[in-house]
Amino acid sequence: MDNIAGTKSSLGWAVNIAVVAMVLLWIIPTVGLLVSSFRDRDAISASGWWLAPFATEQSYRARAGAEGVPDGDAFVVTGNIFDEAGATGSLSAFGVRGRAPGEFPVGTVADLGDGETLTMQANGDYEFRTPEEPDGRGQRIYFLAETPPDFTLENYDTVLGAGGMAQAFINTLTVTIPATIIPILVAAFAAYALAWMEFPLRGVLIALVVGLLVVPLQLALVPLLSFHTQTASFLNWLFDPDAIFNETSDLWVGDYEGRSFVGVWLAHTGFGLPLAIYLLRNYMVGLPRDIIENARVDGATEFQIFTKVILPLSFPALASFAIFQFLWTWNDLLVAKVFLPDGDAAMVMTRKIADDLLGSRGGDWGILAGAAFVSIAVPLLVFFTMQRYLVRGLLAGSVK
Amino acid sequence: MPPVLQGLITIVLGVGGCVGYFYLSNLVLDRFIFPAKGPNAGRNINRANMVRPWLFIFPAFAALGLYLAYPVVGSFIRSLYGRNPDEFVGLGNYMWLFSDGEFRQAVLNNILWAIVVPAGATFFGLIAAQLTDRLSWGNIAKSLIFMPMAISFVGASLIWKFVYANDADIGIVNAFRAWAFDADPIDPMQIPFWNNFFLMFILIWIQTGFAMVILSAALRGIPEETVEAAIVDGAKPLDIFFKIKVPQIMPTIVVVWTTITILVLKIFDIVYTMTGGNFGTQILPSYMFEFMFRDDGRATAVAFVIMLIVTPVMVWNIIQARKEMR
Amino acid sequence: MKNLMGGAAAIALMSGAAFAGGHLPIEPGSGDYDWTAYDEFAANTDLSGQSLSITGPWTGDEKAKFDAVVALFAEATGAEAEYSGSDSFEQDIVIAAEAGSAPNLAVFPQPGLAADMAARGQLSPLPEGTSEFVAENFAAGQSWVDLGTYANASGEDELFGMFYRVDLKSLVWYVPEAFEENDYEIPETMEELIALSDQIVEDGGTPWCIGLGSGAATGWPATDWVEDMMLRTQPPEVYDAWVANELSFDSPEVIGAIEAYGQFARNEDYVAGGGETAASTDFRDSPNGLFEVPPACYMHRQASFIPAFFPEGTEVGEDVDFFYFPAFEGQDLGSPVLGAGTLFSITNPSDTANAFIEFLKLPIAHEAWMTQGGFLTAHGGVNADLYADDALRGQAEIIQGATTFRFDGSDLMPGEIGAGAFWTGMVDYTTGASAEEVAAGIQERWDAIK
16 A cells, blocks of 8 residues: 555655654643653642753752851851752752742852851751850741752552552453443444344334434433332342331342442443444444355354354454443443442542542642553553554445 | 452353353254254244344343433433422423523533534544554554543543643643743633633544544555556545545544544533633533532433434434435 | 342442451540540440441541541441542432432531432431530530521421531631741731731732632632621621522622622732632642742631641641631621531431431540541530640631631532532632622522522
8 A cells, every 4th residue: 555645755754744743742741741640749830841851940948957056156057958858959049038039149148137147058058157046946948959850659659559449440340341341242243233134123223323322421320320229129129038128218228239330331331332333333334245145145044144254354343342442431430430339349440539539639730640640551551452453443334 | 259359250240141142042042942943944044033133132222222212211301390300390491591691602612512523533533544544653653643542531631731721830831832922821721712622622632543543444445446546647645635535435434523523412521620611611511510410300401402412413324324224 | 140239249348347456546545535425325335236337528638537536436336337438429429319329327518418418308317306415515506506407308397417527717828937027917807908918019929829720619719708708798697698598699798798809819919820810720729829939929718628738748837827817897797707517417327327426426526536637626525625736726716706607608508509600600700700790690590490
């Protein structure tokens, strides 16, 4: 294919540059978040992420020590301000009022009034002279310093160290894997029937699938939840001798719960099906008619045609949809929240991050960024290992 | 039992049950109910083939009926009742909605979203698919453009806060303005009208990967002869792209466009987390969320207005599907 | 199916024994706590083998603190008690109640939702005698009873909520050193506060940091401002009438309060970055301006919970302090205080749930969190020495010294207003809309839901 469509070398350059520009535009926002996830909260608000690899001038506040050594009729406090402030860098100016943190250049002797003086060196050494013995807290010092870039893994530590994160990871997998495979299986059979089998009402059913594509998920949540609850209650009444009748809710309460993993798989299956059937049917309709006709002539049953011919041929489409469904279920918060029970035992990662971690760490952008990257790590891994199928891709519809 | 093991067992049971249904139901049909042997073999095969499509589609349509069709009907009935589920208000909720200024604005914004986002994502996706097609590093480029698809909507909103933030030390847009024009920081989320487009761009950014992947496959499916013939005729590359290639993949473009349109009408996360619907950026799904769990009558009424907006796309798809079948 | 669903239930049970075998954060019998009542409660209550589930809005650090309180209950009764928190508690509890899987107890961050659920029959009334207890033992007791009393499904008033943790809203946070360096005095009256703000502007500084951003809840910090201003410009009866919408939202009294807020928020000199920036700054980020060098602002009006969002290692009382958001000297309205609180309600009745409500009446249930910090209580029987720091003691004194105490009005209004139209209206106002227009819009919304 490389020689068609008139790719001349002049155009080749233009194409390369255009793609580079587009790729840059597409990844810069994500890079910003990635860089920020390695910076602490103060650094994020102090300078842009694009400046993170460079030394920046930052202002600090710190205190001199409180221990004075008598020297003549004055007391002298000495020390290193970087130790006090827990920072590193190269000091450029200092001051004693927040409004003017860089009032005095480095190396000068600042007269603070009342006979007090302060001198600071670039390496942070200071000498504070005061006529009275220092008591209580030391002298407040502000300073400007060139600070080397500082990256930290602390955000990831916080996110991954949060109680129950490992359990949440496993719960997410427990939700996503069946919720990906079940709808694909179910949809593939239905898509094949709708594409290649003759039966009454076929057109109506196709129209129905397309119509159901637009149903907003939010609409279905509460009715389905009460359906699940009533089913569980019915099962309790039927099978569970220990079930108790709860008069306030008119339900049998027992071993079966309205909110469970089974419920969440079924819900994801229901919600994912219209798109799965729509895309897979469009793909299967495009498969060569001869292959299927030949197989029928050879005496293969429809079930055999489906498993031996259609499934292998549709593999790229199945894989592509699998990726989309996996990404969707992995990133889902709403369905998990409604259909899974509360509490750590069934908490998925998105919920752990959104409801548990962010609630207590709301304003902390570094942790938010870390959490975002933790939650996209697996989808990215899946994407990069599966992407060759994607590129072969969903040959949709009438591409014959 | 450790949770890993429990997870594994549940996965095996769930998936196994599903495979088991298809295998066993076909087995039962072919071996026991209508066996393809004995005196009635031929008639039995025909009968089995009349039943089989229903076996194939049963699980799918049972799930669709229960999880989508039933709630739609139930919700429509609910939308005729007021805040109190016992109080019948007829079309009162709908009337109230149309008298509400915020709702009218949400409808207008939503129509804008439903046009701009699918158009933008399909356009960029098509360009990306075509340009990366013949590059040596095309697959890497595709992967990078696809990457936003892997990010949750909430994660995406966070990412774009680092772009749009009203602070030259956090948001790259304002940093660029400060660097290039020495301008004061502005809040892109508060620029009337245009803020909608800044929000839409986030979804375009996410969905371009989807469009690209599908369109790229379609472009590769174009028979080489048609393109080669055009080259022989001396057609220019742009003409080949727009006059030869695009018309041939039109059905795929329709699929992509439809899928993204439908997605647009369901997504509330971006607006909800970026502006909370303030500054004139309200859209229907996030407007609906304001009523969810408080006044289900109004929430469901909004949902039906959303479905109304997509009806033209839906009808068009059904017509398209009917054409294919002939 | 049985296996699958049973499996999920088993998983849920496994995490139940949160504190079983662990050490109690507070050892019974130690410290200056009130152990006599606790021991008596423990002797009279045996719930071994029973379980109790509680959900609420506290997560992270706050959850850890409350877990210590729950552990004391478990120790006393032998019941297995578990608390789980969620940042979107308001949605979760509604979903759980609809699903018939509500926990035994729920901790509501605002009374409005509890009242809604009570009216739908999803709450059970608190054990008998609770309202008498609250009225007698809580500071301004009857007002807490009134705030926890709602109509049930058949329209009769019953006590559904018991307040457990109180937030104080009328506070202004500042950095004492920044005040010292510039010789600023803590203002005693609103007139002085305005004069101080002008002084700061004159000195080349910016007096206020305001941040209204809060995702979907953007705008709520402004409603607190307006409520505080309402209490400082109008008598409490007018405030009550406004909250109940007996006084129209677009009446001159309300517009006056909105504009009193605007006098601060819409003054480009007063607010770091001006009103537009205020509307988009996250409320959690906005106090950071106090700690910048040079300071981006000198004062920040926010409730008692805000220290949780100060930079790490900031010590309240040393690095940062607060003063009472003062009243106008010109208006003879005393010293009004705006507050809020979380309340316990029974969402799934059981003996353990009732026992926990009884437990909350013991001083120890409050003291156990007081010592851990970040907790104020209206319970009069607690040992105030147990407050973790002077700041909390100071806040407790502000509550005691209030001539008027009013609950956060937006929490009492219907959800569409107090957690909707009022929020967005304040965002519009802060970014330039006129007060009349905004107030009329909110009133229109209110009329629509009546």
